[in-house]
Amino acid sequence: MGESIKLFYNVDGHDFVSCGQASEDVKRTLKNIGFPPEVIRRVAIAMYEGEVNMVIHAAGGVAEVEITEDAVRVALKDSGKGIADIEQAMAEGFSTAGEDIRELGFGAGMGLPNMKKYSDEMKIESTVGVGTNVYLTFYI
Secondary structure, three states: OOOOEEEEEEEEOOOOOOOOHHHHHHHHHHHHHOOOHHHHHHHHHHHHHHHHHHHHHOOEEEEEEEEOOOEEEEEEEEOOOOOOOHHHHOOOOOOOOOHHHHHOOOOOOOHHHHHHHHOOEEEEEEEOOOEEEEEEEEEO
């Protein structure tokens, strides 16, 4: 593959129709490069969860992806309300999504836990009132 491939996506806030376009494009790119299907699946699931979180909780954000021969690195950045208690937010089933979001079928509290489950490494930086950055690494 040689040099790394860098991709950048804007995630539109409150737009559940276009939510998932970034993860779908990355999935297609990885498939075209010839990455293993299991890696592609894990990246797509974790990225999609991140996109949904940005739409629900932060009115959007950006996804930056770097693809190298040995890893896929994803940075999901928003300037939303931030996460007050990261440990609590990592608990399966914990959600701060409103009833309106839950009625749409989102906000089940599995976003961050699934991102951790499907990535090899996950780091969260968050400041209340400033925003959240989630860094995911998937090794080949």
